[in-house]
Structure formats: C-alpha cells, structure tokens
Amino acid sequence: MSQNEAIKMETPQMSQPNESENILLIKGLHKRYNEGKSNEVHALRGIDLEVKKGAMMAIMGPSGCGKTTLLNMIGHLDQNSGGEIHISTIDANKLSDGKMTAFRRDNIGFIFQLFNLFPFLSAVENVETPLLLKGYNSGVAREQAKMLLRDLGMGDRLYHNPLELSGGQQQRVAVARALITDPAIILGDEPTGDLDSTTSAEVMTLFRRINKLNNQTFVLVTHNRWIAEKCDYIVHMIDGKISNVEMGPFEEDK
Numbered sequence: 001m002s003q004n005e006a007i008k009m010e011t012p013q014m015s016q017p018n019e020s021e022n023i024l025l026i027k028g029l030h031k032r033y034n035e036g037k038s039n040e041v042h043a044l045r046g047i048d049l050e051v052k053k054g055a056m057m058a059i060m061g062p063s064g065c066g067k068t069t070l071l072n073m074i075g076h077l078d079q080n081s082g083g084e085i086h087i088s089t090i091d092a093n094k095l096s097d098g099k100m101t102a103f104r105r106d107n108i109g110f111i112f113q114l115f116n117l118f119p120f121l122s123a124v125e126n127v128e129t130p131l132l133l134k135g136y137n138s139g140v141a142r143e144q145a146k147m148l149l150r151d152l153g154m155g156d157r158l159y160h161n162p163l164e165l166s167g168g169q170q171q172r173v174a175v176a177r178a179l180i181t182d183p184a185i186i187l188g189d190e191p192t193g194d195l196d197s198t199t200s201a202e203v204m205t206l207f208r209r210i211n212k213l214n215n216q217t218f219v220l221v222t223h224n225r226w227i228a229e230k231c232d233y234i235v236h237m238i239d240g241k242i243s244n245v246e247m248g249p250f251e252e253d254k
C-alpha cells in the first residue's frame with residue numbers, strides 16, 4: 001500500500017523496531033473495575049505477554065474472562081490498575097493525556113465488532129476522517145482514502161453510506177479506517193463477529209495480506225477457533241489470566 005509510505009513520511013512515528021523485537025510488552029498487568037467499592041471486579045489478574053513485531057495473535061477465552069479489557073488496556077482506552085504496557089519502546093503510562101491521544105491515534109488502529117462507522121458519512125468520508133483529525137489537507141486525505149478503499153475492492157462503493165453496504169463491505173470500510181494512518185498495531189475485538197463464514201474468510205485473508213505486506217501487528221479477540229487458527233498463535237485466557245499459549249502454524253497453506 002504505497003500511500004501508507006507517504007503517510008509515514010509526514011507523521012512522527014515511534015522508532016521502528018527490528019523484526020525480532022517485541023512491539024508489545026506487558027508485565028504484571030492488573031485491571032480492577034470500581035476499585036475499592038463493593039462491586040469491584042478484578043478483571044485482569046497479572047497478565048504477562050510479549051508480542052513480536054509483525055505477529056498475528058489471537059486471544060480466546062470464555063465470556064467475561066477479560067479479553068476486551070485486555071484489548072482496551074493495550075489500546076490505552078482505559079487506565080490499568082497496575083503493571084506495565086510498553087508499545088515498542090514507549091511506556092505509554094508516562095505520556096501526558098494529550099501526547100497519549102496522539103500516540104494512540106498514530107500507532108494503534110481499532111476495529112470493533114460493531115464497526116462504529118459514522119452512519120451519515122459515506123465510505124470515503126469515514127475512511128478519511130482520521131487523516132483530517134491529524135490535520136491533513138482535505139484533498140490529500142480524500143485521495144488516500146479512495147486509494148485504500150479501491151485497494152480493498154470498494155472502488156465502486158466510495159460514496160455509499162454504511163446502511164447501503166453489506167456487512168462485509170462495512171467491515172472493509174472499518175478496516176480501511178483503521179489502516180489509513182498506517183498504525184503499527186491493529187486491535188480487533190471480534191472483528192468478524194457478525195459476518196458469514198465466506199466474508200469472515202475474506203476479512204482474515206485481507207488481514208494476512210496486510211500483515212505480510214506491511215509487517216503490521218494484529219491482536220484479534222475471537223470466539224471462533226477457525227479464525228484464531230488463521231493467526232500465528234493463540235493466547236487462551238481464563239478468569240483474568242493467561243492459561244496457555246498455542247503456537248502455530250495451524251494450517252499449511254498460510
């Protein structure tokens with residue numbers, strides 16, 4: 001995706017680690033909701049995790065075990081209650097709020113199950129929004145959004161609103177919006193959750209293609225074993241802890 005290279009030139013990004021380096025390092029991570037109150041929930045109970053740059057990792061586990069909480073912590077959408085999260089060499093806990101927002105915007109892409117597309121904006125407007133928020137010239141932002149959507153096979157749907165698109169097409173818009181700023185890490189919470197199996201397979205093929213092309217790192221929460229096996233390894237969680245890690249490859253034709 002050549003436009004990503006162009007974006008990279010204009011955006012202060014974190015230092016690019018070597019292939020073998022960890023892009024994400026988590027040590028002793030805890031999260032308590034409603035801390036100190038009678039309804040306190042100890043959602044993460046000491047998570048240690050290393051993710052290498054360019055890896056595709058799946059997180060699986062029963063409902064309520066803390067998967068979304070962990071993803072939110074990695075994305076720094078919420079404060080943790082103890083432990084460390086380093087993205088590349090940056091300890092995001094030490095950033096000011098303003099710098100944190102910019103860091104998150106520039107380095108992390110989010111794909112949520114419900115896509116969170118703006119319903120009254122067209123596909124291309126949804127995708128260009130992160131660039132406009134970064135202060136890009138509107139003509140440049142529009143061109144890059146169009147290029148990426150075309151690259152994702154959405155060239156004939158640029159000006160449709162989300163409600164005029166199928167689930168798989170909306171998903172591609174959400175993927176484009178997450179990728180347009182060329183984030184080092186892409187976080188997905190059930191990113192194929194509502195899609196039929198054919199579209200889910202298309203989305204996973206797309207993720208793998210992007211992963212190979214740009215060496216971007218994916219962390220995907222899923223309940224679906226078949227989806228998880230498209231990743232390089234699977235982290236299993238139970239009751240706020242990692243219970244085991246299965247290393248792939250799970251398939252021969254990846």
Ligand SMILES: Nc1ncnc2c1ncn2[C@@H]1O[C@H](COP(=O)(O)OP(=O)(O)OP(=O)(O)O)[C@@H](O)[C@H]1O
Nearest residue numbers: 033034041043061062063064065066067068069070
């Ligand atoms: N904002 C919150 N306030 C209080 N408790 C919360 C909050 N968010 C999550 N929890 C609790 O934290 C625990 C972990 O929730 P989390 O959403 O991370 O689970 P999950 O593994 O993503 O589950 P699912 O597979 O159902 O999405 C649960 O017991 C949940 O009830």
Ligand SMILES: [Mg+2]
Nearest residue numbers: 067068069189
């Ligand atoms: Mg969840």
